Structures are given as structure tokens and as C-alpha cells.
Amino acid sequence: MKTVDVSAKFDNLRTARAVGRIKLSPETVELIREKRIPKGDVIAAAQIAGIMGAKKTPELMPFCHPIPLDHVEVNLKLGEDFVEAEAEVRGIWRTGYEVEAMNAVMMALLTVYDMCKAFDSSMVIEGVRVVHKSGGKSDWAEDLSGLKAAVVTVSDSAYRKEREDKSGPRAVELLKEFGAEVIGYTVVPDEKEAIKKALESFKEQGANIIVTTGGTGFSPRDVTPEATQELLYKEMVGFSEAMHLLGVRFTPKALMSRAKVGLLSPRCMVVNLPGSTKGVEQNLKMFAPLFKHALKMAAGGGH
Known part of the structure; x- marks a missing residue:
């Protein structure tokens, strides 16, 4: 087993954005909205956890490179029966930030789960996925067919x-x-x-x-x-x-x-x-x- 060798790639600006949500009861959503969860402000805690998740990705994922992060932003939105998380990770390096963005979303949603589990046993995390990435080879590389x-x-x-x-x-x-x-x-x-x-x-x-x-x-x-x-x-x-x-x-x-x-x-x-x-x-x-x-x-x- 081995990581991908990225030593011969360009150092350039790369961005990845991921989203996901956790389904929970409307009653639990109201507790979060009114900041009545005993452990504290769920939204603020989840945002911080998401940022930490992005930073800790290479320690959790064995084939992810320890890459520099120039920007991490995590936002959460309350719905009627869900909390949606979105994370954007950006940096100048030789490989992309997709896993870091998804891990940020996962850590944010897991924090919501952990803080609300005493009130809701039906919570489900779903739909964690990358919705945008840029800066990688797919943006500019072309084969030489026809030449x-x-x-x-x-x-x-x-x-x-x-x-x-x-x-x-x-x-x-x-x-x-x-x-x-x-x-x-x-x-x-x-x-x-x-x-x-x-x-x-x-x-x-x-x-x-x-x-x-x-x-x-x-x-x-x-x-x-x-x-x-x-x-x-x-x-x-x-x-x-x-x-x-x-x-x-x-x-x-x-x-x-x-x-x-x-x-x-x-x-x-x-x-x-x-x-x-x-x-x-x-x-x-x-x-x-x-x-x-x-x-x-x-x-x-x-x-």
C-alpha cells in the first residue's frame, strides 16, 4: 500500500466544497434553535468541530497527504427536521481538498448527533458528498489525441x-x-x-x-x-x-x-x-x- 506520489504536480489554488445533513425530530430542531441543549450552542460547537475535522483529516485517513489548509469555513442551516452542514476548504498545494471538506461536514454533523443524542434516538446522517471542486488537473488538462x-x-x-x-x-x-x-x-x-x-x-x-x-x-x-x-x-x-x-x-x-x-x-x-x-x-x-x-x-x- 502507498500514497499517491504528488511530487511532480503543480502547486496551485485548489478548492473543495461538501455538504451533508442530519435528520432529526422537529422538537430537537427547536431545542437547537432556542439554544436549550444542555451541552451548549450546537451550531457554534459543530462549526468548530468541522474546522478541526478538516485539520485532522490526514491523521484519520491513512492515504490522505498532510496538506496545508489556507481557509476552512463551516456553516450550518436549520430546517424543519434536519440540520444541513456545508464546508469549504481551500489551499495552495499539489493535491485536492475533497476529503478534508467531507470530513469537516462529517465532524460537524457528528457533533450535532453527540450533543442531541439524549433527546433524539432517531437521528440519521445522510447525503455527505462533494458538490464542487476546482484547481485540479480536470480543470485544465487535455490529452494529445488528434495531434x-x-x-x-x-x-x-x-x-x-x-x-x-x-x-x-x-x-x-x-x-x-x-x-x-x-x-x-x-x-x-x-x-x-x-x-x-x-x-x-x-x-x-x-x-x-x-x-x-x-x-x-x-x-x-x-x-x-x-x-x-x-x-x-x-x-x-x-x-x-x-x-x-x-x-x-x-x-x-x-x-x-x-x-x-x-x-x-x-x-x-x-x-x-x-x-x-x-x-x-x-x-x-x-x-x-x-x-x-x-x-x-x-x-x-x-x-
């Missing part, structure tokens, strides 16, 4: 067959997993003209996404960014900056990458990735879900 992709490995040693290329084939696998049609894969030496020729060839063949691996460092032979820059129609700086931000989570050496991301035409983008298999995996898993939207924008579509 054509190609991979260019840039490596003198792999070109001379002195070592096996592993990063290029891994990029091919991942692009296929995201739904792209991979129309080509090639290995070229660390030479500017050879790189440019491969990029232009795949663009002419109709590739919408060209991924390069290798040649992004400081070595005298590392010229992939320079070759790419000479062909760019528009640079996509945000991707390059985000790749650095992601990479340094795993190794400070990511700062030594000079990778470029940009458009070769309104219908074709190129992404420079490091030559390591792990670097290819981390970057494609993070950023590939954004490629289709980026290309839609390049073709004239809106945000």
Missing part, C-alpha cells in the same frame, strides 16, 4: 551507437500514452545543422509536437537550444521557466538546463528536454496536458 508528435534525441554517443538511447524511446512511450500519434523518432549528433534539419523535417511531415532530448547543458557540444532558437516562430517562455521550477524540486542541477520551448509555426511546437530518462518523464507528465491548449491558442483560439 501528431515526433522525437529527436540529440547525442553524439547515441548517434555513433556507443550507448543505447533510453530517453528518446521513453518520450515516444509517454506521448503515445497521452494519445498522440507518434510519426517519427530519430537520433542526431550534437551538431546545430543536424538538429535543425531534423526539426524542419518533422515539421514538414505534419508534426504538431516535436520533443528533443539532450544537448541542453553547458558543454561545448550542447547546442540544442541554439539550433532550436534559430527556427522559432515564437518562444514559449512560461514552459521553460516552469521546467526549471519543477526540476529544482528533484535536483539543483536542473538549473543548468538551457532548454527552449516554442513554436516553429502556428501548428507546431518544439520542446527541449534533458537527456535523462527521469527528466523526460517528469517534464512530459507535468506539461504534456497543456500542449493541446497551447496549440489551440497559437492557431488563434482564446484562453
